[in-house]
Every structure is written in structure tokens, then in C-alpha cells.
Amino acid sequence: MEVYVDDVIVKSDSVQQHTIDWAEVFDRLRRYDMRLNPEKCVFGVEGGKFLGFMLTSRGIEVNLDKCQALENMRSPQNLEEVQRLVGRLTSLSRFMPRLADKIRPILKLMKKAKKFSWNATCEEAFSAVKQALSQPPILRKSIPRVPLLVYLAVSLES
Numbered sequence: 001m002e003v004y005v006d007d008v009i010v011k012s013d014s015v016q017q018h019t020i021d022w023a024e025v026f027d028r029l030r031r032y033d034m035r036l037n038p039e040k041c042v043f044g045v046e047g048g049k050f051l052g053f054m055l056t057s058r059g060i061e062v063n064l065d066k067c068q069a070l071e072n073m074r075s076p077q078n079l080e081e082v083q084r085l086v087g088r089l090t091s092l093s094r095f096m097p098r099l100a101d102k103i104r105p106i107l108k109l110m111k112k113a114k115k116f117s118w119n120a121t122c123e124e125a126f127s128a129v130k131q132a133l134s135q136p137p138i139l140r141k142s143i144p145r146v147p148l149l150v151y152l153a154v155s156l157e158s
Helices: 015-031 064-072 079-091 103-110 121-131
Strands: 002-004 008-009 048-050 053-056 059-061
Touching: 059 064, 064 079, 064 121, 079 103, 103 121
Parallel strands: none
Antiparallel strands: 002 008, 048 053, 053 059
């Protein structure tokens, strides 16, 4: 089970285990008097578009519509367009390691709200992100009994 703020995702390897897992989830919901919003509940998802991502047999993939929207986006001309760009990129950040470092020149524009200046460095960062999204990675589940390698990216800038 994965929980993120107000989202709960239950994944299982078999139908029998899935039934057991859901029984536990519903038991805890009852125990703590929690309610589910039926308009936002989805059960039995095996593939397709889900929570803004594409679930396939290969893993979790970027929704290509989101990538296409970014590829078609022109360079921001004002602060509002920069904010829109950063919002779109944030929704794809789990597919782009060290995104904040890659778009640092763009993020700095948001701190200098009164003096907007889209420069060559910002354009290079924007182009690099577009290039990276032209072949986005696929998130795959770990394989049991195979060592899981974890990489921690640390930036010197704040």
C-alpha cells in the first residue's frame, strides 16, 4: 500500500492477496471513521490513464499528452507563463531526476518577480527539459530478491 497525503494505492501480486489487502484498508477506514469520496475512487485498475499517469504492463509512464503540451509550449514571456511552466514540470518531476537543478535558471526568475528577463540560460534549460521529455523514462516496480540501488542527488545550491 502506498499513501500520499490523501491518495491510497493498493498494489498486489495476486487476486487473493489483493482481497486481503483491501480488507485491511477497509478495516482501518472503519476503525478511524474515515470516509472515501466515491467520485474519486477507482478499483481494479490494470492499465490506462490513472492519476495523470499511464499504467502499462511495462510500468508507470508519463502521460504523453503532458509531454506534448510542454513540447508545444513557447518560451515564457512573463512571470505567469513561467509559473505555468514550473507547475507543469512539477507534475512530471518523478520522471526527471534532479529537475530543480536542471531548471534552476527558470526557478530564479520566480524569485525576481519584478525584473523578468528570459535569457539564453533559461532557454537552454527549457530546451534541455523538452529534449529529456522526448524520450521519458518508465518507472518499474522492483524485482524481489534483486538488490535495489538507491541514488541520492544532492545540490550545492539552495
